[in-house]
Amino acid sequence: MSVKSRQAPRPRAGRTSAGRRRLRHALTVAAIDLFLEQGYDATTVDEIAAAADVGRRTFFRYFRSKEDAIFPDHEDVLGDIEHALATAAPEDNPVAVACAAVRLVLDYYVADPDVSVKRFALTRTVPSLRDREVATVDRYQRVFARYLRERFEAAGDPMAGLRASVAAAAVAAANNHVLRRWLRSEGKTDIQADATEAFRLVTDAFPMPAQPGGQTVVAVMESSASMAEVMRQISAALRPG
Incomplete structure (x- = not known):
């Protein structure tokens, strides 16, 4: 009696890292599409x-609730931001470091524009999802405020706590403005160019405080100059090199 050849069993979905990422993404896409279609x-x-x-058990291996399926990677993005801040060079402008780190959020949305635009439409109509998104933004902002406070304190800024809170809010606001503009355009605006301009305004508005015994800088400009231009010139004068 001949022995029938057997095919090697096909790997189940989610058995490899790539497979888990694909399955996680498939669940997110399915959730968003169903939410938009039937509520x-x-x-x-x-x-x-x-x-x-x-199956249902597979869903709960990836997400604790259907709400979690809408924001599958925010914890990973937050971890990447914390790593970027922790490994930044101490001589770098901390506000510029925070602006560079928050671009990781933009990269996350841009990597999957179709899902990002659909998620945006969904969060505008479901209050609980909108609240979840607001809470996530607040976590980002608190991470930036903690990092900036430490850097400002190290630089001898007597207003380190207040300055850090205001600067962190400015970083978050610039990011949100650029991201929402891109989402409302359904991914058609130049998000990177918009981000560069928005974050330049933020870094210019928060130059590093002068060190004790440092140089005195005198800036001369037209009385009609805008506050943004004043801050830009002062920041340029204080910048090393």
């Missing part, structure tokens, strides 16, 4: 799992 409250976890061709 957030009317959609069940079972329906999301079925749309992604997996």
